[in-house]
Amino acid sequence: MRVLIATFAEKTHFLGMAPLGWALRNEGHEVLVASQPELTPVIAATGLTAAPVGRDHLLPQVAAWARRLGQGGEPAFDLLAREPERLTWEHLQRGYREALLPLWWKVINESMMTELTEFCRWWRPHLVIWEPLTYAAPVAARACGAAHGRLLFGLDLAARLRGHYLRLMAGRTGGDRTDAMASWLGSRAARHGGLFSESLTRGDFTLDYMPDSLRLDTAPGVRRLPMRFVPYNGRAVVPDWLRVPPDRPRVCLSLGSTATDRLGGYVAPVSEVMEALADLPVEIVATLPPGRHTGVGTAPDNVKVVGYTPLHVLAPTCAAVINHGGSGTICSTLLYGVPQLVLPHHMFDEPLLADLLVKQGAGLAVPAGERDTPERTRAALQRMLAEPSFSREAARLSGEMRAMPGPNELVPELERLAARAA
Template identity: 30%
Template structure:
């Protein structure tokens, strides 16, 4: 979620506005590394909210609808944990507008408490609305505490989904071009050049650690590694170290997406929102394995458009993934359709245009 909203925050600062980004303590290095002042509002990481308010671990449901409710309540508890820190911040520093990512449910609470406009920014191609309802239910005590009886409405919705992939019932929105952001590293020639073999990148997202989701990444690597390709594994360095030793045709580590994407022929990943949007914006065909249920909806839309293939996690055998990768690499239509979507993304209004829409909203308020 941090990576998804950084470009808008940077554009607001570049326009001369005072911008603070509030988040848990463990996100401060990422935020300040992007040149944005960060305010720690909780010392509890997001993943620690998989327990309920009594401290009891909540089992992860198998049913898709129940999983949406589980996700919404988890993000609701996350918002509740950030509330005191946010209230302390705005007691001394009053914003004119509050902007939050689609799953940052503390943002509308603070906006409603202050009586200022609330701007919601999409961080991928759309979250199931059941998640919003479940988060609101979880936040009942906080709403009562603030004298509210429903979640404050969105005053401006900023969407980044390419128009061809927007659901028919999507909310009216200020559209904005998606700009990939990631923690940077020194540029090396292999990042922007490639050899004779197809270049395939595998990722399980930026939150993978040696203790969390490592099996998802290592499983994808094992399955794709059977192909005759140049293989890049995008992952934090601590995770890359656990994967080593690796063959000569495989590189692993923190790989800036925007540097390698133009050279990739295919990307295989977990269907996370920022990973999906990032490679979509560069016109790279994708193999999507949505291990998280909320990713299924937009993965289905992208696959139906012809720019990707979605594989059910229950069918993610090495043979199946290798077969799909080989078929997509040999079929030009996937790259053609992906290029069409990339052109749509590049034609959308910039983050500076979105900032001007926020300025108009603030002026009207």
């Protein structure tokens, strides 16, 4: 079976897909990874074969322009909105038309849409696995007759939004029923003789590594296949210092790489967070990219500033992890039953994922509106280390994650799905 993994060029999103690629290769299937040229070295470093298509997207530049235009105000459209008074037809329609499509989804897809379709028609994959915002992939899969499905990188916000939109549209008896998403994907499918259907927005199936306790309700029409999370953050080496057991509770401070790679900054001032924790009887391990070491000043005595360290090796040695709420970091930590203090970024699903973690009792969160003083972070960490319930609930969720089928166990089902579409 020929399997194409397709993603727009975003390192953290792709790395979460690599373990499934390995599982498919180990079962003897041919696997290629298609993305914009920027991601080629990252793909090749995983041992999978890259197929560069199209041109690099300009999302960082567009996002910077949008931030300057908004001058730091509210985002043009908030995918996290749940209040009924905000989820109106007019609001959602405007969100698709003026924000999600022109400022995000078209930006990351249009530069690869045609070339990806041409590649699929040449290679003829039997199955296409796509990152859930890479809508060029289902269009390409449809053009070559392949089965296709999404592999989520976090909470399924796009499908939830689509479900709200379709429900509101079905209830309208007159007026404007324009569907910008359907118009966009339908026009792209039509170039190759295809028609729009909702499978272009949600796949024939959806692979989801979130445990039941942390995921959203499955959106209407989505066929969910749970798959155990396998932590992978790229090539790494275990540092010597990590082999020495700490003489105090170890706390990892990891505020994400995408924030620095794409947005130029962290969710909270690292130096202020470290200073607030300076006199606690703990060992703080702050993982910072090399270019960020000099920006934090002199670290307190109880802080070890290190470069990239594989979280799946570091987390099991920790009593707690302070992070930005990214799904990969949350799941990598939770897999080892370690409680988390989340300072959520607001790039995608981080605030909502933090809320779900707190409701399960496996951690605490200090939202952006409450981070006026670092002492709030200090108090939250002290509470989490003092109350054993946080470790107990984190261990419960770890057990839930480990009971999910691994990527290799999903391969036979993927084979059946591909055969059904042949």
